[in-house]
Amino acid sequence: MADILKVTTPMSGYDNSTIKNNPQAGQGPQIQNPVDPSKVMRGDNRTDSGGNQEQQLAFQYRSNFGTFLNMIKNSPDITRIFSDIFFQGEEMLTGGVMGEEAQKQIASFFKATQMQEEDVLGFLKEQAESSVRFNGGIFDQLRQVMADTGSVDLKSDILNFIKKFNDMSSGKHILHDIFNTVKDMEGYVFKQTAAQLEEMLKELDMSAAEGDTDKNSSLLKEKMLPFMGRYISANHDMGTVRDKISLLTVLMARYENGNRQEVLQAFTKLTGYQGFRRHFGTTTAEEFGELLGQVDMEQAAGKNQWSDKLIDFLRTGVNGGTGLENKQTFLNIIQSLVVNESVYMPLLHLAFPMDINGRKMFTEMWVDPDEEGSSTQTGVERVARIFIKFEIAELGQFKLLMLYGDNSSALQLYYPEKLRKSEVSIQKGIKGILDKNHIRADRVILQSGEGPSSLVAVFPKIQERMNSVDVRI
Structure with missing residues (x-):
């Protein structure tokens, strides 16, 4: 079955994980620029371009942007991490032995995640709007x-x-x-x-x-x-x-x-x-x-009461309020959130747990609102690329990839293997949601399994600065 969103392994040149050796290494000294105290000379065996392509690749890998790409690659999967914490419930986290203030912060957060099905859309809009700092x-x-x-x-x-x-x-x-x-x-x-x-x-x-x-x-x-x-x-x-x-x-x-x-x-x-x-x-x-x-x-400053409760909850965990054994887990969550807010990240990132009518789920979402930079081109349709990871208690993790523009969409859903027998009802439910919101579905593909594991594979735009001049200071 064709992959409509082309979620494939990046083309050659995207991956910096392997740094090749300098082919000139081990060939012995070749003095091309003898020292002359009266002149400013280049270092030995250097060129104006900073070396051959392989040397430049290694140089780029040690740059700020290269470090960012490496962090993206090795960033913890907070969808799974947070889900494990959230699904335990506040009683499990507090254990009845935590301080009063810590229990208060945890209880306040879990209460803020509770909502009815009809409240979800408004909640998502509020979080998205507060994530965009400059609007209006x-x-x-x-x-x-x-x-x-x-x-x-x-x-x-x-x-x-x-x-x-x-x-x-x-x-x-x-x-x-x-x-x-x-x-x-x-x-x-x-x-x-x-x-x-x-x-x-x-x-x-x-x-x-x-x-x-x-x-x-x-x-x-x-x-x-x-x-x-x-x-x-x-x-x-x-x-x-x-x-x-x-x-x-x-x-x-x-x-x-x-x-x-x-x-x-x-x-x-x-x-x-x-x-x-x-x-x-x-x-x-x-x-x-x-x-x-x-x-x-x-x-205007991005004030959001729900986000404040989430921050208080994470701070409680980092300070040991949910037990010292969970401290590193909360640090991993914060690390991942910070990486997704990097100045190098060209995507809108949202992450939030929800308890909908007693069913707990955690959702992480990345949105590129202008897939091809078309908003600056006259007469060109603006297309958004969306990647959503969500884990539902007792069901497992789902991954949704979607292209949306001009009220039409193409989407691909990866679901847990154990739900293979329910594929027909899942597809029917998705089409019902799209019809209810007046969105034309040009193509809907369902597939069991893990789906894409790399954010860069879904959004190649993240690496568009790969060939730019970028150094570590």
């Missing part, structure tokens, strides 16, 4: 400007504006991180220094609105940071405190970058480009400032 009219228009313009300067200034807006919408979160970082430092300094830091923390305005950063930034830059600098200089403390000051400096820079006036100035600069005015008309910085007053900053 203004950002849709900015995406269109980015797609239409060929100006590198305009694209750079748009990204600068988005960065400032991002830091402004996250202002309260960043300020909270600053507070916690300073509190952590108190445990690594002398009591007198810790008392002075505590007094400075009392001056921080934790209720300051997003964008209103002047007062807190002044305290941090002119008082707190110089104070800690003098402490390190006097005590030669080059350990944990110095590392935390480095983190504090980064947080301070982000907090100050989110100043409201900085955001308005970045918008004003954009109005000087014709490509920008073509989509935004004569919108002024003052008018944009009024729009900012109507923005829900918590939503």
Whole structure:
């Protein structure tokens, strides 16, 4: 049976798992560039291109992007890991011997996963929308400007504006991180220094609105940071405190970058480009400032109550709240989630457990909303590629691959071997779901077995930077 989504082994050149040896190794020294102190010479036996193709492959493998691909390949399967935890139930995890706070966090999370069948669609939409950081009219228009313009300067200034807006919408979160970082430092300094830091923390305005950063930034830059600098200089403390000051400096820079006036100035600069005015008309910085007053900053910053409960649950597990034997399991889950949020990952990633009418399941989803980059091409249909892994208690793991565009779809479902006799009813159920949502099914293929094991095999786009210049710093 043909594989409609072409989930096959990648073509030669995609796999960096085998690093070939330099064919010149072992041939003895061949001095091609004698040392001349009066000139800047290349290293011996080097070329302007950095060596032959095999040498470049090894170089690429040790790059940041090569490391990312290796992490994708070796990342734990959180669908199976989380399912094992989730299906045990909160009683099994707490064991009746955990602390009260840990039991409270675990119970709160399990309660948040409970829902009725009719609630699932709304829940999925909410999670997808909160995963897309920049949404709404203004950002849709900015995406269109980015797609239409060929100006590198305009694209750079748009990204600068988005960065400032991002830091402004996250202002309260960043300020909270600053507070916690300073509190952590108190445990690594002398009591007198810790008392002075505590007094400075009392001056921080934790209720300051997003964008209103002047007062807190002044305290941090002119008082707190110089104070800690003098402490390190006097005590030669080059350990944990110095590392935390480095983190504090980064947080301070982000907090100050989110100043409201900085955001308005970045918008004003954009109005000087014709490509920008073509989509935004004569919108002024003052008018944009009024729009900012109507923005829900918590939503803009990706605030999501369900996600907060998931984070609290994972934090409880990492801290040993579900038993020390489960600590590494929770660390593996977090590692996998972080890899899927990498700047190199061109896909939207979602993961969530659900308890639907008493039936537990865990779902992990990857979405490429623009399969061929067609959204920037006039008259070309936009096609989405979707890969879903979900495990249902007592049934097993399923994998669904789907191409969707213009209300039509082609999909392929892999199901557990033990359900082979139910294939006809499964196919009938899938078609019923598609018909109910007015989606035309051009082709539906069912197949028993494991299905694709590599995310890269499903989304070759992940490796499109393979031949780019990328080095580890």
